[in-house]
Amino acid sequence: MQPRDLSDHVAYEAGRGIEEVARELDRDPSEFVKLASNENPHGPSPAAAVAIRETASSVSSYPKAAHADLTSAVADRWNVADEQVWLANGGDGAIDYLHRAVLEPGDSILVPAPGFAYYGMSSRYHHGDVREYDLSKADDFTQDAETVLEHYDGDRAIFLTSPHNPTGSTIPLEEVAKLADATDDETLVVVDEAYGEFADRDSAVALLEGRDGFEARDDVAVLRTFSKAYGLAGVRLGYAVVPGEWADAYARVNTPFAASELACRAGIAAVDDDEHVERTVETARDSRAYMREHIDAHVWESEGNFALVDVGDASAVAEEMQQRGVIVRDCSSFGLPGCIRITCGTEDETERAVETVNDVLAALDLETGPSDEADDPDAEVVDS
Numbered sequence: 001m002q003p004r005d006l007s008d009h010v011a012y013e014a015g016r017g018i019e020e021v022a023r024e025l026d027r028d029p030s031e032f033v034k035l036a037s038n039e040n041p042h043g044p045s046p047a048a049a050v051a052i053r054e055t056a057s058s059v060s061s062y063p064k065a066a067h068a069d070l071t072s073a074v075a076d077r078w079n080v081a082d083e084q085v086w087l088a089n090g091g092d093g094a095i096d097y098l099h100r101a102v103l104e105p106g107d108s109i110l111v112p113a114p115g116f117a118y119y120g121m122s123s124r125y126h127h128g129d130v131r132e133y134d135l136s137k138a139d140d141f142t143q144d145a146e147t148v149l150e151h152y153d154g155d156r157a158i159f160l161t162s163p164h165n166p167t168g169s170t171i172p173l174e175e176v177a178k179l180a181d182a183t184d185d186e187t188l189v190v191v192d193e194a195y196g197e198f199a200d201r202d203s204a205v206a207l208l209e210g211r212d213g214f215e216a217r218d219d220v221a222v223l224r225t226f227s228k229a230y231g232l233a234g235v236r237l238g239y240a241v242v243p244g245e246w247a248d249a250y251a252r253v254n255t256p257f258a259a260s261e262l263a264c265r266a267g268i269a270a271v272d273d274d275e276h277v278e279r280t281v282e283t284a285r286d287s288r289a290y291m292r293e294h295i296d297a298h299v300w301e302s303e304g305n306f307a308l309v310d311v312g313d314a315s316a317v318a319e320e321m322q323q324r325g326v327i328v329r330d331c332s333s334f335g336l337p338g339c340i341r342i343t344c345g346t347e348d349e350t351e352r353a354v355e356t357v358n359d360v361l362a363a364l365d366l367e368t369g370p371s372d373e374a375d376d377p378d379a380e381v382v383d384s
């Protein structure tokens with residue numbers, strides 16, 4: 001027999017790891033720095049690392065108390081009821097739970113292009129369709145209600161990414177409210193705040209709860225993760241904050257124990273480790289500013305822990321940077337074949353990345369002759 005028709009499904013293209021690249025190029029892993037997956041350059045929250053070590057002896061038990069305790073800690077942090085916090089196996093797991101909760105077969109979701117691939121993958125797993133709204137490069141990937149509404153057609157869920165991966169743009173909460181007002185009652189607006197800690201913006205949790213002058217609403221959910229600011233990408237822990245009205249749905253859609261004992265214990269420790277998050281956010285701010293100032297190509301303003309750089313030929317530049325020991329993300333798979341995304345590293349890593357990208361841009365320029373983009377008929381075609 002065969003699996004069901006999976007021809008619409010695509011494999012997730014993760015950023016490449018140091019081990020993998022070093023082995024392929026037959027080089028020593030220590031020669032490389034990886035700035036391709038928006039991981040935390042300071043590693044995990046130290047408190048979480050201690051908790052993980054201490055939990056080793058109790059992993060024979062299913063995570064029940066730890067799950068409840070972490071749910072409460074996260075609910076406290078947002079000042080919402082425990083039932084509104086849906087812990088999951090990463091932010092990706094939370095996306096799955098939202099789809100399980102809202103999608104009927106054939107329902108569509110509306111996602112940004114360029115954008116995060118997993119929204120669409122998850123919808124398809126749950127027998128849903130995927131439609132796209134465009135964020136325009138010419139418009140610096142500006143996000144507002146109007147841009148989304150132009151493409152809206154009664155979709156069951158709309159994904160907003162704020163800060164947006166891979167561009168770093170954000171959407172004001174007023175625009176999120178406007179969008180939620182303008183769409184059907186049965187359309188869920190999901191605000192993916194995977195990079196929320198890095199942004200100078202309030203969380204869309206205010207919309208669910210009716211805070212800061214917003215009216216409370218039951219058609220917005222917020223997504224958060226421990227993978228980025230907390231440095232716990234490897235333990236897989238994330239969550240959705242959902243409207244109070246959804247209280248009993250979680251028990252019906254969650255995979256039992258998908259947030260592991262190790263993940264929950266790490267999360268409980270990390271939630272209180274403000275120092276690590278503050279240090280991480282500060283490093284990202286400095287790194288972003290340094291890249292914008294010193295890279296010899298356009299760098300978009302970003303509120304995330306990464307910056308998008310307009311290099312012309314992403315695969316050539318990423319490939320050559322990798323040869324020189326700096327692994328960055330070629331954004332072709334995001335639909336931006338002219339851009340690379342560089343994760344904010346430590347000061348040293350950022351300086352090395354900037355020097356390398358500048359050297360590579362200069363070297364490729366030499367090879368092809370000084371770039372005359374205006375004269376090159378192919379120059380702008382790539383991003384259409």
Ligand SMILES: *Cc1c(COP(=O)(O)O)cnc(C)c1O
Nearest residue numbers: 090091092116165194225227238
């Ligand atoms: C990293 C990321 C997530 C969640 O990642 P997990 O590791 O599964 O928590 C969600 N959305 C976006 C846009 C991301 O970049």
